[in-house]
Amino acid sequence: MTNRNRAPFLPSLLLLLLFGLTVAAFAAGDDQFIFSGFTQSSLALDGGAVVTQGGLLDMSNGTNNVKSHALYPTPLRFRNSSTGGKVQSFSSAIVFCIIGAFPGVSANGLAFFIAPSRNLSDALPTQYFGILKQQNNANLFVIEVDTFQNPDMQDINDNHIGIDINSVFSLPSHAAGFYDDSSGAFKNLTLNTQIELQLWVDYEEEETRINVTLAPLHVGKPSKPLLSATYDLSTVLTETAYIGFSSTAEIMNTRHYVLGWSFGMNGQAAPSIDISKLPKVPRLRQKAQSMLLAIILPIATAALIISIGTIVTLMVRRKRRYTEVREDWESEFGPHRFSYKDLFKATQGFKSKNLVGAGGFGEVYRGVLKLSKKEIAVKRMSHESRQGMKEFITEVVSIGRLRHRNLVQLLGYCRRKGELMLVYDYMSNGSLDKYIHCQEDDKPTLNWAQRFQVIKGIATGLLYLHEKWEKVVIHRDIKASNVLLDDEMNGRLGDFGLARLYDHGTDPQSTHMVGTMGYLAPELVRTGKASPLTDVYAFGMFLLEVTCGQKPMKQDAEGNQVFLVDWVLEHWHNRLLTRTVDTRLQGDYGVDKACLVLKIGLLCLHPFPGSRPSMREVMQYLDGETPLPELKPTQLSVEMQGLMQDSGFNTSVMSYPQLMSSFGTVSDLSGGR
Numbered sequence: 292m293t294n295r296n297r298a299p300f301l302p303s304l305l306l307l308l309l310f311g312l313t314v315a316a317f318a319a320g321d322d323q324f325i326f327s328g329f330t331q332s333s334l335a336l337d338g339g340a341v342v343t344q345g346g347l348l349d350m351s352n353g354t355n356n357v358k359s360h361a362l363y364p365t366p367l368r369f370r371n372s373s374t375g376g377k378v379q380s381f382s383s384a385i386v387f388c389i390i391g392a393f394p395g396v397s398a399n400g401l402a403f404f405i406a407p408s409r410n411l412s413d414a415l416p417t418q419y420f421g422i423l424k425q426q427n428n429a430n431l432f433v434i435e436v437d438t439f440q441n442p443d444m445q446d447i448n449d450n451h452i453g454i455d456i457n458s459v460f461s462l463p464s465h466a467a468g469f470y471d472d473s474s475g476a477f478k479n480l481t482l483n484t485q486i487e488l489q490l491w492v493d494y495e496e497e498e499t500r501i502n503v504t505l506a507p508l509h510v511g512k513p514s515k516p517l518l519s520a521t522y523d524l525s526t527v528l529t530e531t532a533y534i535g536f537s538s539t540a541e542i543m544n545t546r547h548y549v550l551g552w553s554f555g556m557n558g559q560a561a562p563s564i565d566i567s568k569l570p571k572v573p574r575l576r577q578k579a580q581s582m583l584l585a586i587i588l589p590i591a592t593a594a595l596i597i598s599i600g601t602i603v604t605l606m607v608r609r610k611r612r613y614t615e616v617r618e619d620w621e622s623e624f625g626p627h628r629f630s631y632k633d634l635f636k637a638t639q640g641f642k643s644k645n646l647v648g649a650g651g652f653g654e655v656y657r658g659v660l661k662l663s664k665k666e667i668a669v670k671r672m673s674h675e676s677r678q679g680m681k682e683f684i685t686e687v688v689s690i691g692r693l694r695h696r697n698l699v700q701l702l703g704y705c706r707r708k709g710e711l712m713l714v715y716d717y718m719s720n721g722s723l724d725k726y727i728h729c730q731e732d733d734k735p736t737l738n739w740a741q742r743f744q745v746i747k748g749i750a751t752g753l754l755y756l757h758e759k760w761e762k763v764v765i766h767r768d769i770k771a772s773n774v775l776l777d778d779e780m781n782g783r784l785g786d787f788g789l790a791r792l793y794d795h796g797t798d799p800q801s802t803h804m805v806g807t808m809g810y811l812a813p814e815l816v817r818t819g820k821a822s823p824l825t826d827v828y829a830f831g832m833f834l835l836e837v838t839c840g841q842k843p844m845k846q847d848a849e850g851n852q853v854f855l856v857d858w859v860l861e862h863w864h865n866r867l868l869t870r871t872v873d874t875r876l877q878g879d880y881g882v883d884k885a886c887l888v889l890k891i892g893l894l895c896l897h898p899f900p901g902s903r904p905s906m907r908e909v910m911q912y913l914d915g916e917t918p919l920p921e922l923k924p925t926q927l928s929v930e931m932q933g934l935m936q937d938s939g940f941n942t943s944v945m946s947y948p949q950l951m952s953s954f955g956t957v958s959d960l961s962g963g964r
């Protein structure tokens with residue numbers, strides 16, 4: 292039988308070799324065959340199994356839940372029941388290659404099997420290699436090349452070879468690898484890393500021994516098998532049975548390629564596979580990369596979308612954070628317009644540590660402009676109404692064009708919803724009131740010369756506002772806390788014109804005027820109408836404040852309201868004017884100068900606006916160019932006190948509810964200053 296069967300084998304092989312075909316497929320009876328590539332094989336394929344153009348048997352086309360089988364087309368006679376029924380010795384060699392999408396990420400594996408029938412329809416498409424079932428696996432002999440640790444199968448790991456007989460449970464199984472012939476050492480192999488491997492399955496009839504051996508393709512068959520088990524397959528296999536491969540495709544898209552296969556039975560060994568004739572597994576690395584891409588690309592895309600989303604969100608948030616209100620009419624004020632972002636950055640986000648002052652109009656923050664490194668003060672005011680905003684901004688910008696060494700330079704503005712910011716030069720020495728109303732009584736932080744310099748400076752600045760610019764600017768809120776000191780301790784008027792913002796568009800008769808209690812001229816309280824002479828009145832109060840070191844109103848020991856002006860008048864009346872000079876100066880001042888200033892102050896505080904001097908005259912008095920008009924303290928005093936009572940600068944004001952209400956409104960508006 293063997294001779295007859297072998298006869299056509301050699302010529303066929305030679306023929307194939309002669310024609311230089313890389314693919315050889317032939318059958319010697321049914322006892323021996325070899326496939327080096329499967330192009331001309333007539334394997335019975337089902338499921339996703341295909342033979343590629345290159346001759347590879349591709350056992351999984353990537354479609355999920357599809358079981359694939361490749362069977363030798365005819366059944367093989369494993370035993371002859373009439374001759375005792377023993378399964379004959381057989382051997383098979385298989386060259387395969389498993390390409391996992393990711394090395395180390397496992398999926399289902401590949402199986403070599405012997406089955407009683409071609410009808411494998413009841414095998415599961417999802418697991419057990421597409422050949423086994425949970426139960427009823429009778430007459431099945433399976434060598435599993437497993438790349439997945441399936442707890443159902445009690446797998447030892449996700450990279451093993453096992454022998455399964457009539458069951459999903461491996462009889463013996465072993466981690467994939469081989470025993471090196473020279474050293475005898477076991478060497479691990481990873482099944483799903485694109486390495487071409489060869490598997491040998493040998494069965495020996497006499498000893499009923501099954502040997503399974505694995506090795507890399509270029510290593511010959513190791514003499515020590517990976518697995519060796521004794522099991523009489525005569526109890527398992529049917530008389531004739533089919534042999535073949537099976538696998539299932541799964542989500543990881545692991546590909547199972549068979550490159551070559553040989554089989555021998557009936558005393559004939561499986562022909563050894565000629566490596567050089569095997570088809571090439573196509574561009575393994577690129578394929579893997581493209582598979583990698585197929586997985587990474589969506590992830591990367593998702594990541595990109597997420598990051599773009601994040602960036603957009605951040606930008607929107609950032610934009611919202613820096614949103615400003617900008618209207619068409621503002622374009623002409625471009626150079627005076629600051630961006631909120633610049634101001635935000637300059638003040639480190641309006642941090643409280645940069646807060647240098649807070650007043651009735653709003654908070655003042657110190658800041659440094661990023662580009663120019665210029666120090667600025669940002670006055671941040673809430674302003675809900677847009678009414679009169681255009682006029683106000685126009686005025687702010689025009690005021691911004693005012694340049695005087697005794698005015699705090701207004702640099703520009705910025706608007707946000709409900710908020711207005713004015714940007715000024717930063718005055719390093721802060722406001723005057725901190726010096727003249729400081730707590731430590733014995734330490735005047737400003738000596739008389741400095742005070743006089745400040746007084747003259749403010750007078751000059753106010754004169755500039757009233758007379759020297761193209762139009763009259765009324766300050767409306769002169770007081771020590773609105774006077775700032777620059778590096779050289781020059782007094783500079785700040786906040787000019789601001790009151791207009793709150794004054795704008797309101798009925799002049801209304802009591803909604805702005806200013807500070809104690810600095811308000813009687814007629815201003817009555818009419819609500821500001822004029823240069825109401826500024827002069829406030830300046831007079833400022834003179835007393837600076838010279839006496841006291842606030843316009845204070846409480847005496849008995850808790851009664853005392854008005855600074857009354858107190859000074861009284862002393863003047865009693866010829867004790869010098870007693871009113873700030874005691875913190877410790878007498879270190881020019882008596883004449885101090886008395887001059889006090890008298891100018893009282894003159895400015897005259898209840899009749901017409902009797903007050905203009906700022907030009909004030910300057911002349913201060914410079915000593917014009918002598919102060921002869922004032923009789925008694926006369927002034929009588930006049931003043933009479934009028935003061937009328938206008939509420941006395942405790943008798945309490946009996947005039949009308950005036951009360953106007954004061955109430957005023958103090959509301961100027962609260963906290």
Ligand SMILES: *[C@@H]1O[C@H](CO)[C@@H](O)[C@H](O)[C@H]1NC(C)=O
Pocket residue numbers: 337338339340352353354357
């Ligand atoms: C894989 O094989 C199955 C079964 O033959 C088939 O339905 C499916 O379309 C195939 N998929 C691909 C990608 O070829």
Ligand SMILES: *[C@@H]1O[C@H](CO)[C@@H](O)[C@H](O)[C@H]1NC(C)=O
Pocket residue numbers: 371372373374
């Ligand atoms: C079984 O063996 C007997 C005796 O060798 C032989 O005559 C018979 O043809 C064999 N049957 C088959 C199906 O090969």
Ligand SMILES: *[C@@H]1O[C@H](CO)[C@@H](O)[C@H](O)[C@H]1NC(C)=O
Pocket residue numbers: 410411412413
């Ligand atoms: C395959 O086997 C199943 C039951 O195991 C049966 O229902 C089916 O008809 C069989 N298919 C063929 C083609 O014989």
Ligand SMILES: *[C@@H]1O[C@H](CO)[C@@H](O)[C@H](O)[C@H]1NC(C)=O
Pocket residue numbers: 448466477478479
């Ligand atoms: C081989 O693999 C097994 C299990 O995966 C591991 O325990 C062993 O250390 C590995 N041996 C070598 C030499 O890498």
Ligand SMILES: *[C@@H]1O[C@H](CO)[C@@H](O)[C@H](O)[C@H]1NC(C)=O
Pocket residue numbers: 493494495500501502514515516519
């Ligand atoms: C199986 O392997 C053992 C060594 O482990 C060897 O002695 C025996 O001959 C092998 N049998 C076959 C059928 O290869």
